[in-house]
Amino acid sequence: MILKTAAAVWILTSVTLSAQSRPETGSSLFWTETPAEQLVEQLISTMNDDQILSQVLMLGYRGMKPSPDILTWIEQRGIGGIKIFGWNTGNLPELAAGIKTMQKGAVESKSGIPLFVATDQEGGWVRHVKDTTSRTPGNMALGASGLPYDAYMTGYYIGQELRILGINMNFAPTVDVYSNPEAHVIGPRAFSSDPVATGTLGMAYMHGMEKAGVISTAKHFPGHGGAEVDSHGALPKINVDMETLWERDLVPYRMTVKEGLSAIMAGHLAFPNITGNDMPATLIPYFAKNVLRERLGFDGILITDDLLMQGALQTGLPIEEICVQALKSGNDMILLSSTPDPNGSLWRRLREEYRRNSDFREQILESVRRILRVKLENLRNDNAVPIFPDPGRVYERIPDSEGTNFFFQQAHRSVSLIRNDRVPYQPAKNERVLLAGPFTAFLRTGSRVYPSADTYYFPYTPFYSASTEEKNRIAEAAGSYDTVIFCLANPSSLELLETIAKKNRNVIVISALTPVYLREISWVGTAIAAYGYDTPSFEAAFSVLEGEIEAYGSTPIPMQTP
């Protein structure tokens, strides 16, 4: 009794953290100045089994406002984190208000531990938080300019915007080495096909985000960049041996782990040559335990990609077993994009395993130690992301005006001239020019640069192939112009371009996202890679086309067909 009172007095007197990061309500233990390692054990000693077990869960929810179920998980169970998806982000002040409500629920719950609030704001192609957030050129653009400074500032400005919203963890940078051009789902999300360049830029990006107070999560461990073309919506099988993986895909992890990386996301990827089976890396212990912990010496958090993705579900196991298996395999946190029933079968199954299996319990405790340590290290220092964001100030700071300027310049540093027959290009007096592309930013920017040009929009989806109707329509339209400036972005736009070629070969190509499709069209004499698919990238590409600027970037992937 005396001891307990003494401890309480000691806790109260040591509550001296800065007002910026410390919420005014909630259990005080988390916010004391005790060093993280020591406080982890104190926190665990105050937590019951359910609170400990819940820390390994990171859940998504539907809608703009936090759902009743997610609030139950937070307030009554004390889950470790929430994941913000695109469908939660239509209106930023509402998102910030929702995050504030959820964090309030967490810090006022019995354990009083704040949430990881995570999202996928990689930059470029993947931008889950929408509304007015910056549209950035993306990782491959960073690979093309090749400057670690650009990667650092990109991480910093993306982090600054997440910070305003109270999002303290980002599933970025993507450090997949783009070794297989057919890895469509990675494409422009990769920095490069070179492992060391990928690691260097990934490191810089991570430190930039750290400066904004946001926790980096490198992904998709152990490496997604070698995945085959037909991997869409299924489990990719990557046929490499361990030595190749170590010297290629794992290089960025070997580099970033040494630099203090806090978290890694595991991908649903099978490596049959290494493991001897078709199980995803998320559901077997080999990569998490033998590779990541033992060989790489990583002691941060390993979190799964969404376990409701096809790659995991394809195992045929029920979701409850997938979750148990993922934790047994050495993942510290499991991610589910939708909210399970707080009293449903998943919760019951996890609790049952925790109660009857002492190895499982030990492993969960080990994971929760890591989770709490990363939270203590990142959520309560002077530079921490505010636990309670201010919804009223969101639009003042998002987009970040300095960031807008930076991304504009970065896009200009990355744009690459691949074939230069008609550069600089200005239409002749009566030349009829058509701008055709699947992005309004391309058509808008192009029509400002070439005001006499007509515009033709075609849809970006379906991704892999274009319909016959769409092909006929564009062929007919393109036939009546002297020059077509075409935006190439995916396999379906490549099909449309090949259709146009039958009628009109006077085509200038501006490639958006990955420039890999340019390898297929050697008959095009003028081609520029923009990498991004938004206004700054297209402004840079058109400036190169009209001869306003010289192209500085060079493609970070080989452009010749092997």
Next chain:
Amino acid sequence: MGKAWSVMKTKHLDPIISFSAKEEPVSTAVSWRLESGTRKGLRDPSAERVLFHESDGAIDGIVYLNRSGLILPLFKDRQGSQKQLPPDSDMLRPLFRRYLHSVHSIMGRQCDVTSLNPLIGQNIRKAIDYHFLADDRMEKTEIIDRVLPGPPQPEIEIHRAKPTDTDKLFELHKGYEMEEVLLDPDSFNPTASMMQLKRQLQEQIVFYGTIGKTPITKAGTNAIGWRYAQIGGVYTVPEYRRRGYAAQVVRSLMALLEKERRLHSCLFVKKRNRGATELYRALGFEEREQFRITYYHPH
């Protein structure tokens, strides 16, 4: 595929933006509401709707609506006919009823605005006609310099407004709203007006001119589309009018739009405001459309 009206969802956004862009300059305000700065899509999806009409897979008309009862119609190829109803108008009427409690005003091309009137079950309060002007010549400096010889006295200093200039510009903004925007100046609402100015300064490009430290004239954009920026809120305090101050500010704004953003300018001006119309013609603007705002009595 046939012909029909539908409510816009995210997947329809790109073709709809593309349609609006082709109708610029008159559609600049619509383009802006569909896409602005880094935001793509409507600002507040719970308070705004876009209806669109398709004929055999091609969009040929859109109608923007918001919760305050504003309607912005935009139809393709109507050959200026004011009597012609919009296509499939019997489908449009129930959509209006579903999404609008009461129509406040309809704004746009005169023929588009009048064609919707039979579908609105409310009485017209007032209809104001405007000239819709645009300037898209590449070389215009010498014209402007001919019309505006030498700076007026006393000279004003021209500034680009910052988002933090709300207090500085509020009196000018208030004067503009009382004289030019509100049908009933007694209905001026300082809080709403302040919010509106704050937002304009955050999102738009605004210039103002000062004598000493006092702002006496201003002009800014109120919508930025693909090729055009729409200029609005042009206002000079009464004692400094007819000296060319507004022209100087508008010219600075146009120069920036053209140089930094590659945007042409457009605007609409009340037909009865001859002085202003002459000024804009002198600045290189030419008539493009007949424009109208029709205001309705509440239900």
